[in-house]
Amino acid sequence: MFKVHDIRKDFPILSRKVNGKPLVYFDNAATSQTPQQVIDVIVDYYSNYNANIHRGVHTLSQEATDLYEQARQKIQAHFNAKFSHEIILTSGTTHSINLVANGFSSILKKDDEIIVSALEHHSNIVPWQMLCERTGATLKVIPMNQEGELVMTEYDNLLSEKTKLVFVNHISNALGTINPIESIIEKAHKIGAAVLIDGAQSCPHIKPDVQKLDVDFYVASAHKMCGPTGVGMLYGKEEWLNKLPPYQGGGEMIAEVTFEKTTYAALPHKFEAGTPNICGGIAFGAAIDYMNTIGFDVIASYEHDLLDYATKKLLEIDGLKIYGTSKNKTSVISFNLKGIHPYDVGTILDKLGIAVRTGHHCAQPIMDYFKIPGTVRASFSFYNTKSEIDILVEGVKKAKMMLS
Known part of the structure; x- marks a missing residue:
């Protein structure tokens, strides 16, 4: 059985705090974290x-x-x-x-x-x-x-x-x-x-x-x-x-x-x-x-559960739109809040200890296609948890409240 809390112990950086809050690292598509073994x-x-x-x-x-x-x-x-x-x-x-x-x-x-x-x-x-x-x-x-x-x-x-x-x-x-x-x-x-x-x-x-x-x-x-x-x-x-x-x-x-x-x-x-x-x-x-x-089949299965959970929770937020809704996708969610610039959302999330990526993600033609300046991107790895996703969801709600 996959025990994520045991896995997390391998990653020293996951125990640090950012802006006084426990780090929630959701920028894995940019760079994953490094285990102690490496x-x-x-x-x-x-x-x-x-x-x-x-x-x-x-x-x-x-x-x-x-x-x-x-x-x-x-x-x-x-x-x-x-x-x-x-x-x-x-x-x-x-x-x-x-x-x-x-x-x-x-x-x-x-x-x-x-x-x-x-x-x-x-x-x-x-x-x-x-x-x-x-x-x-x-x-x-x-x-x-x-x-x-x-x-x-x-x-x-x-x-x-x-x-x-x-x-x-x-x-x-x-x-x-x-x-x-x-x-x-x-x-x-x-x-x-x-x-x-x-x-x-x-x-x-x-x-x-x-x-x-x-x-x-x-x-x-x-x-x-x-x-x-x-x-x-x-x-x-x-x-x-x-x-x-x-x-x-x-x-x-x-x-x-x-x-x-x-x-x-x-x-x-x-x-x-x-x-x-x-x-x-x-x-x-x-x-x-x-x-x-760990095993890539185990990793894929666990990350798919995280993707499904995060997608469902984020879509409950009124005015939130997800870009990239292919049935065949991996654990990345790009989204925007209606009328709010993604950079502003990312800045507030950072104050809450949540690391996401904002901008065009070095894929500007995609953003031009959707006619948007960029997105907030949350990308999950096998060492992330559903409780961290809950923190993200609450952070997005707080950003919406502050910026609307």
């Missing part, structure tokens, strides 16, 4: 293993290298990549996306087309716009509907022999919508297009199987998964990673350097120039271990 790994690394990796013959370097590569293997196993060298360790989802976009600069040509969705984070829009500017390719957009779902019939119409790449998030960070990526991938592959899935929001809730999905690229960030900031991963099929040129030049990514010519290292080092976030990579592996110990 914090201990970070402290242990800097206390006992701190050294540069892959290059040293001395003991510390060899031990740090072993820990780092073991973390890569943990990530490979978690996402079920075929080879560990298909896992490129990056600074996060944004870095991973830009790496792929940069690589396709040498592949795309004028009049090629790439497809993104209307539900994307700016990190999965701007790099492709920049790619189109460099190559002359055209960016197409899968539209959304009032429920916050992609209009899949329009996706079918956008696909053509000109389509070379499709980029869609697995789950919308702004609305919580779970996109039908299996169908998206299958249809893209039928016309010969590659697919990148932005998994930043899905990986805290779902355990993706990249081989089963048959996806070409999948990206994620550790800090959404109980890990540290500044580290993430790019999964790429071996054949695609071999086709793409290096993203950055420097140490580690080379085989041989002369002033006449440089040859590049094999995967994964071809894409890992310079000294990486060694401790971050090791802690990423520890965070995956921690979440798998």
Whole structure:
């Protein structure tokens, strides 16, 4: 049986107070909290293993290298990549996306087309716009509907022999919508297009199987998964990673350097120039271990209960509107109070110790679609409780009373 109060003891920050009130942390879609088990790994690394990796013959370097590569293997196993060298360790989802976009600069040509969705984070829009500017390719957009779902019939119409790449998030960070990526991938592959899935929001809730999905690229960030900031991963099929040129030049990514010519290292080092976030990579592996110990089926079931409970309670507040009402969604609720700016609501909630996110959530096209300046976003994790949701509901009622 899932015992949330035992789980909460693993997270030191959950016992602190904010503005004199017990912290209620509902900004998990931005960054999840870090359990003591992962914090201990970070402290242990800097206390006992701190050294540069892959290059040293001395003991510390060899031990740090072993820990780092073991973390890569943990990530490979978690996402079920075929080879560990298909896992490129990056600074996060944004870095991973830009790496792929940069690589396709040498592949795309004028009049090629790439497809993104209307539900994307700016990190999965701007790099492709920049790619189109460099190559002359055209960016197409899968539209959304009032429920916050992609209009899949329009996706079918956008696909053509000109389509070379499709980029869609697995789950919308702004609305919580779970996109039908299996169908998206299958249809893209039928016309010969590659697919990148932005998994930043899905990986805290779902355990993706990249081989089963048959996806070409999948990206994620550790800090959404109980890990540290500044580290993430790019999964790429071996054949695609071999086709793409290096993203950055420097140490580690080379085989041989002369002033006449440089040859590049094999995967994964071809894409890992310079000294990486060694401790971050090791802690990423520890965070995956921690979440798998709980179990993603257990996490998904518990978070779904929180979502249902919070949705029901919030909708009892007169004048509250939820954006993103797809039947297939995860534990994110974006909402507004009629006639009240979301920033003002968020400010009052903060005074009550409740951490939510306000604004456009780096998904401005979604807000433009709904003709709103932004939303209040409450995003739940497996360490949150229904009693915390009750505190949120009372806080929203108080904000409405004060601001109306």
